[in-house]
Structure formats: structure tokens, C-alpha cells
Amino acid sequence: MHPTPESPWTQRATEPPVSLSGASTPTVRALPPRPSNSTSSTPGERRPGLIGRRRERDRLDRVVASVRGGESRALVVRAAAGLGKTMLLDQLAERASGCRVLRVVGVESEMELALAGLQQLCGPIIDGIDALPEPQSLALGVALGLRAGPAADRFVLGLAVLGLLSNAAEAQPLICLIDDAQWLDQASSQVLAFVARRLHAESVAVVFAMREPVDERFAAIEELVVRPLDDVDARTLLDASARGPLDRAVRERIVAEARGNPLALVELHRGAGEFEPSASGRAGIGTQLEEAFLGRIRRLPAATRRILLLAALEPVGDPGLVLEAASSFDLDAAALAPAIEDDLIEFAGLLRFRHPLVRSTVVAAESASDRRAAHRALADATDPESDPDRRAWHLAESTLGYDEEVAAELVRSADRARVRGGMLAAASFHARGAELTPDRRMRSRRTLMAAEDTLRSGAVQDALRLIEGVEPELLDDHQRARADLVRGHSRFYVSPGRDGARVLLEAARRLEPFDGDAAVATYANAVIAAVLAGSLAGEVGIRETAAAIIAASPARPMSVGSAAAFDALHGIATVVLHGYGAAAPSLRAALATLRSLVDVAPTAPERTSDVRGYGADLSEDVWEMRWQPLICLLARILLDDDAYVDASRRFVDSSRRNGALSTLAMAMSEHYPALLMSGRIAEAEELYDAVREIMAASDVPEGPDRAGWFAAYRGDDAAKQESAAAVAHRVAERGEAQWRLSDRMQDGILHNSQARYAEALAATASADGHPFDLGLAGWVLPEQVEAAARSGEPDSGRAALRRLQEIAEATGTDWAVGLAARSAALLADDADAEALYLAAIDALARTRIGTAQARAHLLYGEWLRRQNRRVEARESLRLAHERFVADGAHAFAERAARELSATGEIVHRSAVGPVDELTAQERQIARLAAGGATNPEIGAQLFLSPRTVEWHLRKVFGKLAVTSRRQLAAALRDPAAATG
Numbered sequence: 001m002h003p004t005p006e007s008p009w010t011q012r013a014t015e016p017p018v019s020l021s022g023a024s025t026p027t028v029r030a031l032p033p034r035p036s037n038s039t040s041s042t043p044g045e046r047r048p049g050l051i052g053r054r055r056e057r058d059r060l061d062r063v064v065a066s067v068r069g070g071e072s073r074a075l076v077v078r079a080a081a082g083l084g085k086t087m088l089l090d091q092l093a094e095r096a097s098g099c100r101v102l103r104v105v106g107v108e109s110e111m112e113l114a115l116a117g118l119q120q121l122c123g124p125i126i127d128g129i130d131a132l133p134e135p136q137s138l139a140l141g142v143a144l145g146l147r148a149g150p151a152a153d154r155f156v157l158g159l160a161v162l163g164l165l166s167n168a169a170e171a172q173p174l175i176c177l178i179d180d181a182q183w184l185d186q187a188s189s190q191v192l193a194f195v196a197r198r199l200h201a202e203s204v205a206v207v208f209a210m211r212e213p214v215d216e217r218f219a220a221i222e223e224l225v226v227r228p229l230d231d232v233d234a235r236t237l238l239d240a241s242a243r244g245p246l247d248r249a250v251r252e253r254i255v256a257e258a259r260g261n262p263l264a265l266v267e268l269h270r271g272a273g274e275f276e277p278s279a280s281g282r283a284g285i286g287t288q289l290e291e292a293f294l295g296r297i298r299r300l301p302a303a304t305r306r307i308l309l310l311a312a313l314e315p316v317g318d319p320g321l322v323l324e325a326a327s328s329f330d331l332d333a334a335a336l337a338p339a340i341e342d343d344l345i346e347f348a349g350l351l352r353f354r355h356p357l358v359r360s361t362v363v364a365a366e367s368a369s370d371r372r373a374a375h376r377a378l379a380d381a382t383d384p385e386s387d388p389d390r391r392a393w394h395l396a397e398s399t400l401g402y403d404e405e406v407a408a409e410l411v412r413s414a415d416r417a418r419v420r421g422g423m424l425a426a427a428s429f430h431a432r433g434a435e436l437t438p439d440r441r442m443r444s445r446r447t448l449m450a451a452e453d454t455l456r457s458g459a460v461q462d463a464l465r466l467i468e469g470v471e472p473e474l475l476d477d478h479q480r481a482r483a484d485l486v487r488g489h490s491r492f493y494v495s496p497g498r499d500g501a502r503v504l505l506e507a508a509r510r511l512e513p514f515d516g517d518a519a520v521a522t523y524a525n526a527v528i529a530a531v532l533a534g535s536l537a538g539e540v541g542i543r544e545t546a547a548a549i550i551a552a553s554p555a556r557p558m559s560v561g562s563a564a565a566f567d568a569l570h571g572i573a574t575v576v577l578h579g580y581g582a583a584a585p586s587l588r589a590a591l592a593t594l595r596s597l598v599d600v601a602p603t604a605p606e607r608t609s610d611v612r613g614y615g616a617d618l619s620e621d622v623w624e625m626r627w628q629p630l631i632c633l634l635a636r637i638l639l640d641d642d643a644y645v646d647a648s649r650r651f652v653d654s655s656r657r658n659g660a661l662s663t664l665a666m667a668m669s670e671h672y673p674a675l676l677m678s679g680r681i682a683e684a685e686e687l688y689d690a691v692r693e694i695m696a697a698s699d700v701p702e703g704p705d706r707a708g709w710f711a712a713y714r715g716d717d718a719a720k721q722e723s724a725a726a727v728a729h730r731v732a733e734r735g736e737a738q739w740r741l742s743d744r745m746q747d748g749i750l751h752n753s754q755a756r757y758a759e760a761l762a763a764t765a766s767a768d769g770h771p772f773d774l775g776l777a778g779w780v781l782p783e784q785v786e787a788a789a790r791s792g793e794p795d796s797g798r799a800a801l802r803r804l805q806e807i808a809e810a811t812g813t814d815w816a817v818g819l820a821a822r823s824a825a826l827l828a829d830d831a832d833a834e835a836l837y838l839a840a841i842d843a844l845a846r847t848r849i850g851t852a853q854a855r856a857h858l859l860y861g862e863w864l865r866r867q868n869r870r871v872e873a874r875e876s877l878r879l880a881h882e883r884f885v886a887d888g889a890h891a892f893a894e895r896a897a898r899e900l901s902a903t904g905e906i907v908h909r910s911a912v913g914p915v916d917e918l919t920a921q922e923r924q925i926a927r928l929a930a931g932g933a934t935n936p937e938i939g940a941q942l943f944l945s946p947r948t949v950e951w952h953l954r955k956v957f958g959k960l961a962v963t964s965r966r967q968l969a970a971a972l973r974d975p976a977a978a979t980g
Contacts, residue, residue: 050084050087050088050090050091051229051233051236051237051240051262052229052230052233052236052237053084053088053091053226053229055227056077056088056224056226057088057091059075059224060075060088060091060092060095060207060224061095063075063092063175063205063207064092064095064096064099064175064205066205067099067169067173067174067175067203067204067205068098068099068173068203070201070203071200071201071203072199072200072201072202072203072204072205072948073199073205073206073207073222074196074197074199074205074206074207074221074222075205075206075207075208075221075222075223075224076181076207076208076209076210076218076221076222076223076224077089077207077208077209077210077223077224077226078210078211078212078223078224078225078226079209079211079212079225079226080211080212080261081211081263081289081355081356081357082261082262082263082264082289082355082357083226083227083228083261083262083263084226084262084263085179085209085210085211085226086179086209086355087262088209088226089103089177089179089207089209092175092177092207093175093177096175098172098173099172099173099174099175100168100169100171100172100173100174100175101175101176101177102121102124102125102174102175102176102177103120103176103177103178103179104117104120104121104176104177104178104179104184105120105178105179105180106178106179106180106181106182106183106184107180107183107315107316108183108315108356108359108360110183110185110315111183111184111185111186113185113389113390113393113417113425114185114187114417114420114425114426115143115144115185115187115188115191115420116185116188116315117178117184117185117188117189117192118143118144118161118187118188118191118192119144121161121176121178121188121192122140122144122161122164125164125165125168126144126146126164128164128167128168129141129146129160129164131163131167132160132163132164132167133163133936133940135156135940136156136157136159136160136163136940137160139156139157139160140157140160140161140164142419142420143157143187143420144420145416145420154187154190154191154194155194155943157191158190158191158194158195158198158943159939159940159943161191161192161195162195162198162199162202162943162944162945163939163945163946165195165202165204165945166202166204166945166946166947166948169202169203169204170203170947173203173204173205174203174204174205175204175205175207176204176205176206176207177207177209178192178206178207178208178209179209180209180210180211180356181208181209181210181218182210182211185425186217186425187420187423187425189217189218190217192206192208193217193218193221196208196218196221197220197221198943198944198945198948199945199948200944200945200948200951200952201945201947201948201950201951202945202947202948203947208221227260228259228260228261229260229261229262229265230260231255231260234255234258234260234262234265235251235255237262237265237266238251238254238255238265238266241265241266257288261289263289263355263357264288264289267289267292267293289357290357290360290361290364293344293357293358293361294361294364294365296342296344297344297358297361297362297365298365300338300339300342301335301338303329303331303335304335304336304337304338304339305362305365305366306326306329306331306335306370306374307322307326307329307331307335307336307339308336308339308344308345308362309362309363309366309370309371309374310322310325310326310374310377310378311336311345311351311353311362312353312359312360312362312363313363313371313374313375313378313394313397314351314378315390316350317350317351317352318350318351319333319347319350319351321378321381321382322351324381325374325377325378325380325381326377328377328380328381329377336351344358345358371397372397372398372399372400373398375394375395375397375398376394376395376398378394379391379394379395379398382394388409388412388413388416389413389416389417389429391409392406392409392410392412392413392429393410393413393429393432395409395410396409396410396432396433396436399436401436402436402437402438403436403438404436404437404438404439404442406433406436407433407434407436407437407446408433409433410429410430410432410433410436411429411430411433411446411449413429414426414427414429414430414433414449414450414453417429418453423453423454423456426453427450427451427453427454427459427462427466428450430446430447430449430450430453431446431447431450431454431466433446433450434446434447434449434450434469440471440474441474441475444470444471444474444475444479445475445479447466447467447469447470448467448470448475448479448482448483448486450466451463451466451467451470451483451486452482452486454466455486455489455490460490461490463486463490464487464490464491467483467486467487467490470483477510477513477514478510478511478513478514478515480510481507481510481511481514482511484503484506484507484510485504485507485511485518485522487503487507488500488503488504488506488507488522488525489504489525491503492504492525492529499540500526500529500530500532500533501526501527501529501530501533501540501541501542501544501545502539502540502544504522504523504525504526504529505523505526505540505544505545505548507522508522508523508526508548508552509548509552511554512552512553512554512555513555514555515555516554516555516556516557516558516562516566517554517558517559517562519552519554519555520554520558520562520565520566520569521562521565523548523549523552523554523566523569524565524569524630526545526548527542527545527546527549527569527572529545530542530544530545531738531774531775532738532739533738534738534740534741542576542774543576543577545573546572546573546574546576546577547573547577549569549570549572549573550570550573550574550577552566554566560597561594561597561627564590564593564594564597564627565590565594565627565630567586567589567590567593568587568590568591568594568630568634569630570586571583571586571587571590571634572587572633572634572637572774574586575587575637575774576774579806579810580806580807580809580810580811581806581809581810583810584638584810584811587634587637587638588638588811590634591631591634591635591638591640591643594627594630594631594634595631595643595647597627598627598628598631598647598650628647628648628650628651628654628667628670629651629666629667629670631643631647632644632647632648632651632670633774633775635647636774636775636776636778636779637774637775638811638813638816639778639807639808639811639813639815639816639819640811640813640815641813641814641815641847641848641849642848644670644674645674645678645848647670648667648670648671648673648674649671649674651663651666651667651670651671652664652667652668652671652687653941654667655667664691665691668687668688668691668706669706671684671687672684672687672688672706672709673709673779675687676709676710676713676851677849677850677851677852678848678849678850678851679850679851679854679883679886679887679889680850680887681710681713681714681887681888681889682887682888682923683923683927684709684710685710685920686920686921686923686924686927687924688706688707688710689920689921690920690921690924690942706723707719707722707723708720708723708724708727708743708746709746711723711746711750712746712747712749712750712753713749713753713851713887713888713889714888714889714890714891715750715753715754715889715890715891715892715894716890716891717750717754720746720747720750724743724746727739727743728743738773738776740766741773741776741780742776744763744764744766744780745764745776745779745780745783747759747760747763747764748760748763748764748780748783748784748787749783750891751763751787752783752786752787752790753889753891753892753895754891754895755790755895757786757787757790757791758787758791760783760784760786760787760791761784761787761788761791761793761796763787764780764783764784764787764800765784765796777803777804777807778804778807778815778816778819781800781801781803781804781819781823782804782819782822782823784796784797784800785797785800785801785804785823785826785827786823786826786859788800788827789826789827790826794827797823797826797827798827800823801820801823801824801827804816804819804820804823805820805824807820808820808821814843814844814846814847815843815844815847815849815852817839817843818839818840818841818842818843818844818847818849818852818856819840819844819852821836821837821839821840821843822836822837822840822844822852822855822856822859824836825837825840825859825860825863826859830867833863834860834863837856837859837860837863838860840856840860841853841856841857841860844856850883850887851887851889853883854879854880854883854884854887854889854892855880855892857876857877857879857880857883858876858877858880858884858892858895858896858899860876861873861874861875861876861877861880861896861899862877862899864876865877865899865902865903870903870904871903873899873903874900874903874905877896877899877900877903877905878900878905880892880896881893881896881897881900881907884896914959914960914961914971917959918956918959918960921942921952922952922955922956922959923972924942925938925942925949925952925953925956926953926956926960926968926971926972927972928941928942929953929956929965929968930965930968930969930972931969932965935949935950935953956968960972
């Protein structure tokens with residue numbers, strides 16, 4: 001009766017998920033159509049309407065008024081069980097005339113089915129999918145089983161749902177009501193919470209109703225906390241619910257016992273004749289309600305209890321399915337009549353329980369064997385073609401002990417869930433499949449797959465727990481390598497420093513004979529872990545990691561990109577072990593190769609491996625994102641400004657274009673410094689604010705606070721120290737010592753800008769000679785040399801200068817040569833200093849590092865003034881001052897102004913213009929629009945709907961007094977705006 005476990009599973013078990021070659025794509029099926037839940041329930045005959053709740057009704061009325069007025073709203077209605085959340089949603093739907101209302105109901109037993117909640121919401125408006133941009137249309141189509149393709153980043157999916165809702169709201173305002181949101185499947189809740197936080201001006205409202213406490217997935221959304229009824233309203237409700245007169249004493253005891261809970265008031269009075277209050281109110285309302293429902297359920301006929309159990313375990317409320325399952329017990333619809341008459345369940349198109357507590361009490365009232373029999377009947381009644389995943393889950397719940405056929409069904413469901421992007425659901429199916437697997441060897445393999453899916457879903461601690469259940473001796477070498485990979489990545493995410501490099505190196509070594517692509521990617525992660533750990537690394541640090549890479553021999557053939565990446569890693573290892581001179585040629589070659597691979601994308605997507613366990617054909621953008629982090633690191637090591645600025649920008653652009661928030665934080669951590677050093681401080685801060693807002697609308701960790709960078713360049717001491725204090729504990733806990741090096745560099749910039757040279761020297765001296773300063777050496781060493789020269793400690797700067805000169809000699813880039821010449825000038829005799837300053841200015845003028853150019857002019861101007869060459873000094877100081885003012889580098893501008901004043905020149909303050917009135921998000925939108933981006937393109941980059949972009953642009957036009965996009969670049973007073 002059940003599918004055999006052979007072919008598909010056997011192939012998956014023996015083929016490594018990290019390799020794409022020969023991997024088969026699971027069959028994509030659309031999720032089954034579900035009966036609509038978009039109409040509110042018909043109140044039971046003895047159920048009164050909403051009583052009291054003026055405060056709550058006023059809040060919900062304001063939501064309706066907002067969407068009618070063209071705004072968007074998101075609201076979480078939070079309350080304990082029985083306080084009337086669903087009735088409030090019913091009231092909102094009734095009062096939303098002129099609006100379209102969509103309803104979703106979370107069901108506890110459906111939490112394992114990926115995107116079930118999203119399918120409920122999008123089903124009625126899915127016709128609008130073709131109007132979405134292709135990447136979003138594909139993502140949503142794959143998620144709902146309508147199209148075949150790779151699983152999308154969930155934030156592309158979120159953007160697709162945002163666009164779908166926004167487009168649907170163009171015809172009439174749209175209100176989405178999500179009841180029992182605490183029981184949504186994880187994938188749906190992540191997407192819907194993201195959408196809710198990105199609503200602005202679409203005429204869309206999303207209202208979640210959930211029990212207390214609110215799930216952290218819905219944090220930072222406006223809340224409405226539903227309070228218990230006061231005694232007056234409680235008595236009114238009780239009188240309206242009563243079938244006849246109540247004894248006054250009993251009435252008051254019920255009011256006191258219910259403590260303002262409407263469901264308790266309605267339900268407890270049914271047993272008023274035999275009512276016994278709890279001793280001193282120790283029993284909770286939930287317990288009392290369950291006991292009340294349990295008493296009523298036990299008084300029902302056995303046949304009614306049996307069919308109620310089937311309805312409780314069938315989450316959709318499909319009466320046809322329930323009745324088909326009931327027929328296996330020789331039951332029909334008549335068995336439901338006593339439960340309908342007792343107002344425990346209603347039948348209005350769907351079978352709907354009086355309250356979720358009734359459903360859970362029905363299930364708890366029956367024995368485990370009865371529940372298994374009910375699940376088996378539901379599985380037999382469920383169509384294996386249209387609804388294989390629900391059928392598999394019912395089969396699993398009906399099984400006691402081992403069953404390979406059911407386990408294989410669950411594995412196939414895991415494959416389908418993964419294709420739709422439901423990684424946690426895939427992990428749950430795999431884990432349950434492993435529990436039912438009789439063969440120990442196969443059980444360990446399936447548990448490994450569950451751990452891989454769990455890691456990819458972001459549940460790191462759960463992945464670690466699962467991987468501990470794998471028996472390594474039952475795995476082959478490749479599978480043990482995959483297990484090491486899960487363990488290494490999990491520990492890296494929890495605590496990147498200390499032991500992360502060692503675990504990842506072990507995984508990379510095991511992977512070498514089987515999958516060169518995965519081994520190279522794992523070695524790259526080991527390098528990152530070692531660099532981050534720095535001096536806090538355990539027994540394996542950057543030197544040990546470098547030695548392992550030199551000795552590595554990953555299996556070939558590898559993809560072209562992986563081969564170039566391995567050459568780059570080999571060069572990085574050479575820098576660590578033998579210095580820049582030995583490594584520079586191979587680093588330059590690897591950088592050129594990787595850049596050319598990105599510049600000339602493959603005509604067909606390259607088939608390459610995914611180190612987390614599963615492969616996919618990569619689009620051009622995703623292929624590009626894979627190598628940008630390594631390109632950025634190489635560019636920083638070589639001080640290649642063109643490569644660094646371009647690679648960091650492309651990394652950000654491709655991440656935003658693809659909605660890949662999981663890489664956006666990493667991309668921005670590279671792009672912020674590139675913008676800062678290019679002199680675009682305001683733009684860097686705007687981007688930082690925009691990305692933080694996006695991250696706040698997601699569950700992706702933002703990474704360390706970057707405000708210290710901006711504060712250092714602006715010369716804001718208090719903000720810099722506040723940022724450092726905010727990050728220090730987290731970084732120390734995670735064992736990331738490289739942050740300390742970055743922090744010392746920021747202190748060097750800050751104190752040098754304020755002419756506090758002794759403090760700058762104290763900060764930067766701690767960075768000298770560290771072997772883990774890869775990519776930061778060229779940034780921190782010039783600060784140390786300047787601080788040493790100006791504080792009268794030239795000997796302290798000579799070692800730093802020698803290292804800087806080594807880098808310049810080896811790389812030959814204008815950035816490195818200019819910094820070395822500028823630093824040498826500071827320590828040179830007056831007879832040699834001028835030629836060095838001019839050489840530095842000349843070299844840095846050929847770079848895109850505007851701050852370095854301005855500082856060279858500042859230092860040269862200061863030297864000229866001390867030589868009493870005031871007229872010549874003014875020209876250089878004026879250039880520096882103008883650049884610092886334009887950049888927003890206030891402390892450096894003030895330092896240049898003091899020097900200019902000492903030459904006799906009067907310095908004027910700059911005026912504030914209309915651009916300063918724009919918000920950070922408005923400036924971002926204006927810059928992108930000035931660069932030619934359309935509203936949908938801007939929305940895709942900033943995770944906004946096109947209608948919200950249009951709304952912001954109208955405000956921008958008004959503030960800048962322009963009438964077209966063509967006028968924006970000039971109005972922004974920023975030549976870079978024209979290029980985005």
C-alpha cells in the first residue's frame with residue numbers, strides 16, 4: 001500500500017548532498033486547494049455578540065480607517081486563551097466595508113507543513129503572481145508548488161508576498177487577518193512577520209491574533225493587548241449567555257471565578273447547578289475551561305467522540321475528508337449531531353471547533369491507540385497525489401515502532417518541503433523519518449539529513465542536538481565529513497572564535513577526497529573563523545589554518561570558481577606564513593581570475609556544490625555572490641581600491657537584488673568601509689540605517705554594531721565609545737578578537753582627527769605585528785605611524801612603517817604606495833619629506849580613497865605651515881578642508897580649519913540645505929532614483945513595495961522642490977548619485 005523505500009531514498013542516502021552531480025530534483029506539486037476561511041463564523045444560537053471592548057474596537061477601527069486612507073498597518077492582538085481574539089477579528093471583518101478581507105487560521109497540528117499558512121493567505125489572490133518581477137514570481141511559485149525551480153531566499157519570498165498584497169490592494173483596500181498565529185508553520189510566520197514590518201503605504205493591513213506570550217518572530221510589531229472584562233461587562237455577558245435565571249450567589253461566584261474571561265463566563269455557567277469554584281482560585285482559567293469542555297465531551301456518545309477526534313486531527317476542517325475517514329469506522333454525518341447541538345463544533349461549509357481549547361481537549365480526552373487509529377483513517381482518506389505531505393504526517397502519527405515504508409514517505413515529504421523553502425519542515429520530516437527507520441545505518445543517515453536541513457533553517461542549537469544523535473561508526477567517510485560540517489558550522493554560528501577553525505578544518509579534510517568544491521568552501525570558512533578569533537583562538541589559529549591549506553589537496557575536477565578560490569586561499573596562507581613578498585603574485589593572479597569570472601558570468605549557470613549539504617543550479621547573481629566575500633578580502637589584503645569598491649558594491653547589489661538578507665549583512669560590512677574611505681560618509685550611514693531597518697524586519701542576525709566606524713570618521717568620541725561598549729561583551733562572548741583590532745583602528749582614526757596623538761598611539765600600538773590582521777594591516781598601520789610621529793615617538797612608528805612599505809613593495813597598488821609614502825614623510829627629515837608628501841598625493845589621487853587623499857593634503861599643508869610657507873599651505877589645507885566638510889568628517893575638518901586659521905585665512909561654516917531635511921530612507925530612495933532605478937527595482941533593493949517607494953518619492957520631490965527624476969542628481973549635490 002505504501003511506496004517502497006528503494007530507488008529515490010537509496011540514491012539520496014548514498015549520494016552526498018554537498019555534490020550536485022547526479023542529484024535528482026524532488027517532484028514539485030502544488031499545495032492542495034484548501035476550503036476558504038475568508039468568511040467569519042456564524043455565531044451559535046446561544047452565543048452573544050461582542051460585549052464591552054470599546055478600547056479594542058476603537059484600535060481596530062483605526063486600522064480600517066488607515067487602509068481606507070491609503071496607509072498600511074500591522075497589528076498583533078495579544079491575549080490569553082478565551083479572551084475573545086477571534087471575535088475581535090470577526091468584528092473587524094464585519095466593519096471593514098469597502099475592503100477585501102482575507103483570513104488565515106493557524107492550526108497546531110499543521111505547524112510541520114511548510115508554508116501552509118502562506119498558501120491560505122495567497123490562494124484567493126494568486127492570479128496576481130504574473131504581475132510580479134520574475135525573481136519574485138518564481139520564488140512564490142516554487143514556494144506554493146506552482147512552478148519548478150530552486151528554493152528561494154525567504155526574503156525574496158517575503159518581497160513577493162508584499163508585492164502580491166500591494167497589487168491586490170490597488171483594486172480595493174486589503175485586510176489580512178491571521179488568527180492563532182502562534183500555530184503558523186515557521187516558514188509562513190517568518191514571511192508574514194517580515195511583510196508586516198515592511199508595510200508603509202500600500203492600503204494593506206495585517207492583523208495577527210495570538211496567545212500570550214507573543215512569539216519573538218512577531219516582536220517589534222504594534223501590539224493590542226486584550227484585557228479581561230470588567231465586572232459590569234462580565235455580568236452583562238453572563239446574563240446574555242444564560243439559558244435561564246441564575247441563582248445570584250452562583251452568578252457572582254462564576255463572575256469571580258472567570259476573572260473577566262469571556263469564554264470562561266459562557267462555558268462555566270453551563271454547569272452552574274453543579275458548579276464548584278476552585279480553591280482560592282489556584283487553578284488557572286485554562287485548566288478550568290479544559291475541565292469544563294472535558295466534562296461535556298465525555299457525556300457525548302462514543303460515535304460522536306470518535307468523529308470529533310477525526311475532526312480535531314484534520315487541520316483543514318474539510319468535512320468530506322473527515323466523513324470519508326469516519327466511514328472506516330462505519331460512521332456518518334449523523335454522529336456529529338450531538339456535538340453540534342452542544343455547540344462544541346459548527347458546520348458552515350467547514351467543520352470549525354467552538355474554540356481551539358475544544359480541539360485540544362478532544363485530542364487529550366482519547367487514548368493513544370485511538371489517536372493512532374484516527375490518524376491511520378485520515379491517512380487512508382487523504383489523496384496521496386494532491387496532498388502527500390499531510391498523508392505522510394498522518395501515517396507517521398499512526399505508527400508505533402519502526403516502519404520503513406512510512407519513513408520513506410516522510411523523507412520524500414522532506415524533499416518537497418526543501419524545494420519550497422520550508423527548511424524547518426524538511427528537518428521535521430527527516431527527523432521523524434529517522435525515528436521510524438528500523439535500520440540503524442539508514443537511521444543515522446536520515447538523522448544527518450535532518451541536522452543539515454535544521455542548520456539551513458537557522459535552528460543552530462537544534463542542529464547540534466540532532467548531530468549528536470548520529471552514530472559516526474555507521475557512516476561512511478563522506479557522511480562523517482558532512483556530520484563534521486554540520487557540527488563545525490553550528491559551532492561557528494554560536495561562537496565563531498576559539499574552536500571554530502579546528503572543527504571546520506577537520507570537516508574540510510574529510511571532504512577533500514569526495515567533493516573539492518565543498519572542501520574549498522569549508523577551508524574558506526575556516527580562514528574566516530581563524531581570522532575572527534585572532535588571539536582568542538584555541539589550539540588552531542590562523543597559522544595552523546594556513547599550514548593546513550598549504551598541505552591540502554582537494555579532489556578534482558573542481559568548478560572554475562572553486563579552483564580560483566583555492567588559489568586565493570593558498571595565497572592568503574602564504575601571506576600568513578611567509579609574508580607579502582612571497583604571496584603577492586599569487587594573490588594578484590587569484591584576484592584577477594575571480595573578478596573576471598564575476599564580470600563575465602557563465603552563459604549557463606555553473607553547477608557547483610553547496611557546502612551546507614544540498615546543491616542547486618546557480619543564477620548569475622547567486623553565482624556572483626558566492627565569490628564576492630573572497631574578492632573583498634583579497635582586495636583589502638592587496639590594498640586594491642578599484643577591486644574593493646567595485647566588489648563590495650556588487651556584493652551589496654546582488655544581495656539586495658536577490659533578497660538575500662542572509663548575505664546582505666556580510667556584504668554591508670565590506671561596503672561600509674569602502675564608502676567611508678571613499679569619503680561618502682553620509683551615504684554609508686544612510687545605508688547602515690536602511691539595512692538595520694531591514695534586519696529588524698527579519699530574524700537574521702545583524703552582526704556587530706557598525707556605528708563606531710561612522711563615529712570615528714565623524715570625530716564623535718561619545719558615539720564611538722557607546723558603540724564599542726555595546727559590542728564588546730557580545731564579541732568577547734563569541735571569541736572574536738579581530739574586532740578588538742578593528743576597534744583599535746577606529747580609535748586611531750578618531751584620536752588622530754582630534755590631534756590626541758598619544759591616545760591614538762596607545763590604541764594602535766596593540767595592533768602591531770598581529771598575524772591575524774589580514775585585510776586590516778594597511779588600514780591600521782598608517783594611523784599608528786601618524787600617531788607615533790606626532791606624539792614625539794618616531795621609533796614606535798618605524799616598525800609599522802616597515803610593514804607598510806613591505807605591503808606597498810609587494811602589491812604595487814597606488815593605495816598602498818600612497819599610504820607608505822605619506823607615512824614615510826611623517827618620519828622623514830625635512831629635506832626628504834616634501835618629495836614624499838607629493839608622491840603620496842600623486843599616488844592617492846589615482847585611487848578612489850578620498851579620505852586618504854584629503855589626509856595627505858592635510859598633513860602636507862600642516863608641514864608647509866610649520867616650514868613657514870603659509871601661502872602654499874593654504875592651498876593644500878583648503879583642499880583638505882573642503883573635502884572633509886563635504887564628506888562630513890567633522891573632526892578632521894575642524895583640524896584643517898584650525899591650521900587654515902593659523903595661516904591667516906578666515907574659514908566659513910557651510911549652510912544647511914534641503915537635502916539635510918530628507919530622512920535616511922528618503923536619501924537612499926532619491927539616490928537610487930537619480931541613478932535610473934525604477935520603483936520596482938528600488939523596492940527590491942530596499943525591501944519595500946513599489947507603492948511605498950512612490951509615496952516616499954513624492955515627499956522627496958516636495959522637499960527638494962523638483963518635478964522629475966532627472967533633476968534629482970543635481971538636487972542631491974552628489975555626483976555619485978548619478979551612478980547609484
